[in-house]
Amino acid sequence: MTESDSGSMRASDADREAIAQRLRAGLDEGRLSIVEYDERLRQAYASTTFSQLEPLVADLPEPVPAKPSAETVKRERDKRKVVKEWRDWASVTFILVAIWGVTSIASGGPLFFWPMFPMGIWAAVNLASMISGGGGHKKCKESDSDH
Template sequence: MTGDNGSMRASDGDREAVAQRLRAALDEGRLTVAEYDERLQQAFAATTYGELVPITADLPEPTPPKKSKDLVKREKRKRKQIKEWREWGGVAVILCGIWLVTSIASGELGFFWPMIPLGIWAAVILSGLVSGGGGGKSERSGD
């Protein structure tokens, strides 16, 4: 409900937003089932902002739920893994480019040596994934 004018017509989205706020208030124990039902009927019958505002006027703004520590840790670990693979990909492009240029310069395809450092690096990253991503310097120091 973005309008200051109470006579402005409300949309279905505005009524649905009020209904969601009422559901949150019911879940928090701020409304009884009877109050919720009555206000919900008023919300869906409302045609203007002015009719919607009083329905939730005595309810506080809902607070977004805080992320759990486990969820924050998982998100941080996922970002770290994406960064590691992105760095691996960048180095892979550079090493393969060097191999290609040296192969073209020599006139024949040489041994594909980038597979050795890239393979070892990928194995290290994969072992971190399998073991749960622990053991990295940034995780031990809390960065």
């Protein structure tokens, strides 16, 4: 489809709603008067093609996506860290159990399940880190002379 054909393509309800949101942002930013906003909004909901929608926002800037807050970024980083820790734990657990299985088969019977020690200790550390908020790397703010 050529670019000239895209204007004659029929617009969906979602397309009209996206234009309405851009118009609302223009009103909120003071770029449109209430009368102009109302007129354009009516035209947006009455539009059937992209060629009817595009002129309604042609003089408005593209919306800028909102930046996530510092707290949201930190929460996502902490979440990725926890997922990575448990993924690493599962990978090593798989390897340890495989080694235990192979040695048990080679010896002709099940051996003592020694992988439970590293698995259990690592899982306990992961759980403690999750419960405590995963601080681990926080630095003491007091000066060394106060200790």
